[in-house]
Amino acid sequence: MKHLLSINDITAAEAISILDTAAQLQNLTSGTVKKLPTLRGRTVVNLFFEDSTRTRLSFDAAAKRLSADVTNFAAKGSSVSKGESLKDTAQTLQAMGADAIVIRHGASGAAKRLAESGWVSASIINAGDGTHEHPTQALLDAFTIRKHFGPTRSDFVGLKVAIVGDIVHSRVARSNVLLLKKLGADVTVIAPPTLIPYGIESWGVAHSFNLDEDLESFDVVMMLRVQLERMNEAYFPNGREYSRGYGLDEVRLGRLKAHAIVMHPGPMNRGLEISAASADSVRSVVLEQVSNGVLVRMAVLYQLLAGPDQAATGVLA
Amino acid sequence: MSLVLDSGEITRALKRISHEIVEHNHGTDSVVLMGIPTRGSFLAARIASILASIESPIEHGYLDITMHRDDLRLRPPRPLAETVMPASGIEGKHVVLFDDVLFSGRTIRAALDALGELGRPQSVQLAVLVDRGHRELPIRADYVGKNIPTSIKETVKVSLSEIDGKDCVEITGGER
Amino acid sequence: MSELLLKNVTLADNSQVDIHIKGDRIFAIGSDLSTTGEVLDCSGLMALPGFVDLHTHVREPGKENAETVLTGSRSAVRGGFTAVSAMPNTNPVADTAGVVEQVLRLGKSAGLCDVFPIGAVSAGLNGEHLAEIGAMADSAAKVRIFSDDGKCVSDPLLMRRALEYVKIFDGVIAQHAQEPRLTINAQMNEGVVASELGLTGWPSIAEESIIARDILLAETVKSRLHICHVSTKGSVELIRWAKSRGISVTAEVTPHHLILTDELVRGYDPIYKVNPPLRTNDDVVALRAGLADGTIDIVATDHAPHPAEDKDCEWASAAFGMVGLETAFGVVVTTMIRTGLMDWKRLVEVMSINPARIGGYGDQGQPLEVGAMAHITVVDPKKEWTVDKQALISRSSNTPFHGSTLTGDVIHTIYRGALVLKDQRVMGGENVSNG
Secondary structure (H helix, E strand, O other): OOOOHHHHHHHHHHHHHHHHHHHHHHHHHHHOOOOOOOOOOEEEEEEEEOOOOHHHHHHHHHHHHHHOOEEEEEEEOHHHHHHOOOHHHHHHHHHHOOOEEEEEEOOHHHHHHHHHHOOOEEEEEEEEEOOOOOHHHHHHHHHHHHHHHOOOOOOOOOOOOEEOOOOOOOOOHHHHHHHHOOOOOEEEEEEEHHOOOHHHHEEEOOOEOOOOOHHHHHHEEOOOOHHHHHHOOOOOOOHHHHHHHHOOOHHHHHOOOOOEEOOOOOOOEEEOEEOOOOOOOEEEOOOHHHHHHHHHHHHHHHHHHHOOOOOOOOOOO | EEEEEEEEHHHHHHHHHHHHHHHHHEEEEEEEEOOOOOOHHHHHHHHHHHHHHOOOOOOEOOOOOHHHOOHHHOOOOOOOOOEEEEOOOOOOOEEEEEEEEEEOOHHHHHHHHHHHOOOOOOOOEEEEEEEEEOOOOOOOEEEEEEEEEOOOOOOOEEEHHHHHHOOOEEOOOOOO | OOEEEEEEEEOHHHEEEEEEOOOEEEEEOOOOOOOOOEEEEOOOOOOEEEOOOOOOOOOOOOOOOEEEEOHHHHHHOEEEEEEEEEOOOOOOOOOOOOHHHHHHHHHHHHHOOOEEOOOOOHHHOOOEEEEOOHHHHHHHOOOOOEEEOOOOOOOHHHHHHHHHHHHHHEEEEEEEEOOOOOHHOOOOOOOHHHHHHHOOEOOOOHHHHHOOOHHHHHHHOOOEEEOOOOOOHHHHHHHHHHHOOOEEEEEEEEEHHHHHOHEEEEEEOOOOOOOOOOOOOOHHHHHHHHHOOOOOOEEOOOEOOOHHHHOOOOOHHOOOOOOOOOOOOHHHHHHHEEEEEEHHHHHHHHHHHHHHHHHHHOOOOOOOOOOOOOEEEEEEEEEEEEEEHHHOOOOOOOOOOOEEEEEEEEEEEEOEEEEEEEEEEEEOOOOOOOO
8 A cells, every 4th residue: 555545545454454453553552652663764744734733633643653753744824825836845845755745635636636646756645635535534433433343343234324414525424434335334424405415326325314313223423523604605504403403412312222322523513513411421432533543543654654665656555 | 395393393392491481480480471473472372371281370472573673664564463461561570582483583673672662571581483593683592492404595484283273393495 | 822732632522622722712623733832632631611719718918828829829720720719818808909909910910820809798707897899899800709708697687788789790699607606616517426526516507507598588689699618418408499499599519528527537637627517428428419410509629728837736726728729620520520420511510610600700611612712621530649748739738638549630721821730730930939
């Protein structure tokens, strides 16, 4: 594996291998070990064109625990905001010796463009591109689900997962749908019709406009962050109405299966898509998701950077 | 291909090593065994059960050294094996490391590094089923099943029934 | 007086003749003709009336790093065009007599083909007030086509007034049909590919709703409407309906919409970013059928050159548009002639006669007859060639066809009796840098 741009780039077996590696790393690092020497001498650049302190800190911690040198390049306030292009920025980083570039960008496809344009030879990790994908988030979510529903299982057959909220603008939803389907889970996306993507039928998932229907049937309920700006683009009338229809409140929480877990990629809008009580309930695994994020990102960095340097072309291993 | 140790010889070698461990450490108090995956782990487990019958029960664990290897850049990334600490840890213990074959010594160097991250043992000893020579680092084994002089071109293949369905040590390649 | 003889050339009706050109006119058509001037052996080649493009971005004034009237003219004659129509979205916008006369003058000074300026509908393309349409019509450029291309005349009142106003001189409004509210930040065709890629969709309805409205406006005010770059199946159906009602509407399709689909966007390569966006295969099939059956009147290139840096970036930041003059003929032959959808007579209509008629381009788009102005494109109808972006004459190289094999290419272009393209070499303006 040279890059991680999309869940489409990896097979189910490769995904499981990343999750296995993350599990072993949890083993290794749960004791006294905080740092492994594995990527000593390698340079990882966090290239963030959008603010995302959480994701950046997670990648930062993952790279540092593997002893990589980490450079953080926040595009805001840098020359990028003065019109420097993605190409120039990336080439500058390459010249500084980046072995991997972790990129967060507001434009869908920016990571793929960086990987395939020939501008740089570093490994590219997509840390969220526009409204396209966020593959490490899907991997850490799968890792979290696996911890709860069978830490050694090699597929998710028989698991019912609901993804609720702004599907159309969610890179988390896209990557999760791809990965959960790849692993055999039964996925339903739930949102008002305005936030369901065009041609959802082709995604191989069920969809519903009604959160209350079948709520008892899900093992995993994944709530997505809703941006209030969407209100101004007429996706829904207001936060109150959204919350009434699609928010996870106490009543809905009470209807979930005894073993069901509630997930959220963060940051949460408490009181909008998830009530404070739901967010803090025993079913909520939100904080686990955060700590699992570091392990999964360590596993991804290990997979991409531990081996020999690879040719600049080709996405797959 | 030539057979250098058969099943009976492996069993006898492990029994001898078990006795040597008891003798060297004046018993097995404060001794823990750490196997290096994959085959070192099975050797550690076998020694633990031999020691339980000839002396007293002893704790053992497994130490994956992949993340500490110095040849990571030379090969594609390998899947990690499980690291399991002995129940009472390694702090202040006499740790006996187990590997199947001692060759360049690089694996053992990585194991020493990995062990150092986990705690500070009183001492670290090394047991191997086969020492084939050709060291690249100043490392030697405390307990050796069999010393087998080899040419650098040869491959020493250890099979253990837990994973390979049979017990034997063979040499392949070279001019033998 | 200069003379030129095309020996053994095939016409669109498959007859084989010699064509004798004297000065700027066709002097004789027959067999075994002779001349004191240059003779071109045209065995295996076809002579067609010079192509006319109704939709060209020559970028001058304002974006000379992408194209100029001269480099655009050279690109045009390489593609067999003896006339192009310069869209007004330049800087300054061609919304006054001064700017259209400047473009006309630049075209004449390049001297390789006719360059007919198109005037803006609204001042500054702002969609608020009418531009000085009358002054542009009365100017030396005698503008007859008006368009806010790149932007839609979305205000129905302004569109109605524009349609009414151009009746003074039998002008036509060329509409870029794109409902702006339905295409806020739109990046590619709304469809399953856009959904998967997370790119904001550009719905067909954004084009069709404007076409439907404008058809009704044109009917009401009894004026001439031309629809630029039709891209959807629904648009073809609307235009077919309008024509059946006798409404005075004409329509164009670009070569790229006849062959490329939104599947190509999967790699996020902005070379495929274009306005209107590449659609689905269903749309491509409908566009081809519409062009063949006369619903769509013409092929127009929407030649939209951009400097490399405007495409060498992430999708969302990239400019919309593709160059098209030099590949138009090959694409039309490949998609329409080789497939048997269209014959050569129809090709001449859609690439020469009809666009000249819509634009009122006097001596362009005339049949090859004795006494006619000698605008002639000589093509090799069977030649298979591979597009190389480095070999393009245009100053820009943003072609989506790089590496594609097309059938049919232009060999010679004759403009006003002068050989402006000879054996695929442009005869003039060579000393300009190709950027």
